Structures are given as structure tokens and as C-alpha cells.
Amino acid sequence: MLCRDCHKAQATVFLKAAINNKVTEMHLCAACALKRSERHAGEHEPAGLGPMGGFVKELLPSERRQLACGECGLKYAEFRESGRLGCPSCYRYFGTQLRELLARIHGSCSHAGRRYRDTLSGLSDRERAEKMAALRAALKVAVEREDFEAAARLRDEVRELENGR
Structure with a gap:
């Protein structure tokens, strides 16, 4: 469904308001919904978003609020498009989103498979105890x-783990 205002972009914001027993529906693209909320801030008329404007702003992606890596500048949206992170710091900056993504894709965000022998020394105390048990x-x-x-x-x-290798 196309946007009610620009008739070009796909509508992603669907609002339904009941004012004076009259139901009004609005199908807007993100850009038009944002423009409409800024233009009619404080108004309570069907043409504007009225008190819903702030709510719509929270739902829409904003360039100012878009998460980006502090080291390489890669934006999370760019990562989602390419599937590649820009640098090792991206793991820290996008940690929460990556954990959610891994949990959704793999069902878990912790590794349960085999490791190379070299990496056994990098186990945390908790991981070492779990592996030992x-x-x-x-x-x-x-x-x-x-x-x-x-x-x-x-x-x-077991002996390798006890010796810390």
C-alpha cells in the first residue's frame, strides 16, 4: 500500500483514530509520518498525528539515534545490509543487537561446539568448571x-584442563 501523502513510498505507519465517532485511517511512509508529526505538533485534528507524534518519532529510525561503531563508523543498518562488521570494536558497540540476532538465528548466543586446543586456555573459570564437570x-x-x-x-x-592447557 502506498503512502497517503506522497503516493510514492510504501506505507509503513498505519494509524486509526476515532474522533467524534468517526473512524479515520492513515497509511503513511516513515518520512511523511515524521513530517506530519512535526508539522502538526500539539494539534488534535485528523489531518495531523496530534499526541501520537511523539510515539511515531520513537518508532521511526532516526539518523541521530542510529547506532554506529565508535572506531570505524559502521552503522548497524549497514551491517544488517551487508552482514559484515567493520572492525573488532563493532562487536562491543553492537553487542546487544548481535546477541539478539544470534539468539533468533541459532536459538542461543553461546557456543556449545568443539574448540581448538589452543583456545582451551582462553576459557573463563565458569566455562572451565562446566567443561570439567x-x-x-x-x-x-x-x-x-x-x-x-x-x-x-x-x-x-580432564588432565589438560586441570593443567591449564
Whole structure:
């Protein structure tokens, strides 16, 4: 559906107001909704957005409020288009949005797969304790099943973690 005002852009703001028992619908693009809210600020007429103007401003993306990396200047909208971050600092600046995105895509935002041996030294204390508990439980199961090869491998992994490698 096209914007009621400019008849060019796709309508993304849909407002329905009941004034004096008369229902008025407005279908506007983001730019026209913002213009209309600024032009009719404080008015309570069907032509303007009246008290809804502030609400509409909060919903619309604003260049001033758009999140950007402080190091490379990449905007979050640009990342969403390209799928690539500009620098390592982008992970810090877009941390909240990236966690939400990963949770939506993968169902979780924490890594649960294998790691290279080099990265075991980079584990936090909590991750190290969780990994140690999981390995010991798997070791106990392997011994109970009399799978001594797997038990030996698991024992070695526990020792590596204990030694901090």
C-alpha cells in the first residue's frame, strides 16, 4: 500500500483514530509520518498525528539515534545490509543487537561446539568448571560401559584442563 501523502513510498505507519465517532485511517511512509508529526505538533485534528507524534518519532529510525561503531563508523543498518562488521570494536558497540540476532538465528548466543586446543586456555573459570564437570560425567559413563579407550581419552582431556592447557 502506498503512502497517503506522497503516493510514492510504501506505507509503513498505519494509524486509526476515532474522533467524534468517526473512524479515520492513515497509511503513511516513515518520512511523511515524521513530517506530519512535526508539522502538526500539539494539534488534535485528523489531518495531523496530534499526541501520537511523539510515539511515531520513537518508532521511526532516526539518523541521530542510529547506532554506529565508535572506531570505524559502521552503522548497524549497514551491517544488517551487508552482514559484515567493520572492525573488532563493532562487536562491543553492537553487542546487544548481535546477541539478539544470534539468539533468533541459532536459538542461543553461546557456543556449545568443539574448540581448538589452543583456545582451551582462553576459557573463563565458569566455562572451565562446566567443561570439567561434563568431561568427568562422560568419563564415569565410559568406565561404567567398560569403554576404556574413550575413558582414557576423556581422562587425558580432564588432565589438560586441570593443567591449564
